[in-house]
Amino acid sequence: MLRMSRERISQVARDLLEILTRTQSVVLLKDREAVRQAIAHALDDELKREQEREENVRRKLATIKKPPSPGSGEYEQLFTKLLEEEHVREGLE
Helix, strand or coil: CCCCCHHHHHHHHHHHHHHHHHCCCCCCCCCHHHHHHHHHHHHHHHHHHHHHHHHHHHHHHHHCCCCCCCCCHHHHHHHHHHHHHHHHHCCCC
Protein backbone atom coordinates (compact mmCIF):
# COMPACT_ATOMS: atom_id res chain seq x y z
CA MET A 1 0.00 0.00 0.00
CA LEU A 2 1.26 3.44 -0.83
CA ARG A 3 1.44 5.92 1.99
CA MET A 4 -0.80 8.96 1.52
CA SER A 5 0.72 12.34 2.22
CA ARG A 6 -0.69 14.49 4.99
CA GLU A 7 -1.93 16.91 2.31
CA ARG A 8 -3.76 14.13 0.46
CA ILE A 9 -5.38 12.87 3.67
CA SER A 10 -6.48 16.40 4.46
CA GLN A 11 -7.94 16.80 0.95
CA VAL A 12 -9.86 13.52 1.23
CA ALA A 13 -11.19 14.64 4.62
CA ARG A 14 -12.35 17.96 3.10
CA ASP A 15 -14.00 16.12 0.22
CA LEU A 16 -15.80 13.71 2.57
CA LEU A 17 -16.97 16.56 4.76
CA GLU A 18 -18.27 18.42 1.73
CA ILE A 19 -20.19 15.38 0.55
CA LEU A 20 -21.61 14.70 4.01
CA THR A 21 -22.79 18.26 4.54
CA ARG A 22 -24.61 18.33 1.19
CA THR A 23 -27.17 15.85 2.48
CA GLN A 24 -30.09 16.88 4.64
CA SER A 25 -29.63 13.87 6.92
CA VAL A 26 -26.25 15.00 8.33
CA VAL A 27 -26.11 17.63 11.03
CA LEU A 28 -22.69 18.64 12.36
CA LEU A 29 -22.50 18.84 16.13
CA LYS A 30 -19.12 20.59 16.01
CA ASP A 31 -17.66 23.20 13.70
CA ARG A 32 -16.56 22.10 10.23
CA GLU A 33 -12.84 22.34 10.99
CA ALA A 34 -13.12 20.09 14.06
CA VAL A 35 -15.07 17.54 12.02
CA ARG A 36 -12.57 17.71 9.14
CA GLN A 37 -9.69 17.16 11.57
CA ALA A 38 -11.48 14.19 13.14
CA ILE A 39 -12.06 12.65 9.70
CA ALA A 40 -8.41 13.20 8.73
CA HIS A 41 -7.22 11.68 12.01
CA ALA A 42 -9.46 8.62 11.53
CA LEU A 43 -8.22 8.15 7.95
CA ASP A 44 -4.58 8.44 9.05
CA ASP A 45 -5.12 5.95 11.89
CA GLU A 46 -6.77 3.42 9.58
CA LEU A 47 -4.01 3.76 6.99
CA LYS A 48 -1.41 3.12 9.70
CA ARG A 49 -3.33 0.04 10.89
CA GLU A 50 -3.51 -1.24 7.31
CA GLN A 51 0.25 -0.84 6.96
CA GLU A 52 0.70 -2.82 10.19
CA ARG A 53 -1.56 -5.57 8.83
CA GLU A 54 0.47 -5.72 5.62
CA GLU A 55 3.71 -5.89 7.61
CA ASN A 56 2.27 -8.78 9.65
CA VAL A 57 1.50 -10.60 6.40
CA ARG A 58 5.03 -9.99 5.08
CA ARG A 59 6.48 -11.43 8.31
CA LYS A 60 4.23 -14.50 7.97
CA LEU A 61 5.35 -14.96 4.37
CA ALA A 62 8.99 -14.72 5.44
CA THR A 63 8.51 -17.62 7.88
CA ILE A 64 7.33 -20.02 5.18
CA LYS A 65 9.93 -22.70 4.46
CA LYS A 66 9.88 -22.09 0.71
CA PRO A 67 8.16 -18.73 0.21
CA PRO A 68 7.09 -17.70 -3.27
CA SER A 69 9.22 -14.97 -4.79
CA PRO A 70 7.88 -11.44 -4.19
CA GLY A 71 6.01 -10.08 -7.18
CA SER A 72 5.01 -13.50 -8.49
CA GLY A 73 1.38 -14.40 -8.96
CA GLU A 74 1.62 -17.03 -6.24
CA TYR A 75 3.08 -14.46 -3.82
CA GLU A 76 0.32 -11.97 -4.60
CA GLN A 77 -2.40 -14.59 -4.13
CA LEU A 78 -0.95 -15.75 -0.82
CA PHE A 79 -0.43 -12.15 0.32
CA THR A 80 -4.07 -11.32 -0.48
CA LYS A 81 -5.34 -14.45 1.30
CA LEU A 82 -3.28 -13.73 4.43
CA LEU A 83 -4.31 -10.06 4.40
CA GLU A 84 -7.97 -11.09 4.22
CA GLU A 85 -7.36 -13.36 7.21
CA GLU A 86 -5.91 -10.38 9.09
CA HIS A 87 -9.04 -8.38 8.30
CA VAL A 88 -11.29 -11.20 9.44
CA ARG A 89 -9.25 -11.63 12.63
CA GLU A 90 -9.81 -7.95 13.41
CA GLY A 91 -13.51 -8.18 12.55
CA LEU A 92 -13.28 -5.98 9.48
CA GLU A 93 -14.99 -8.34 7.04
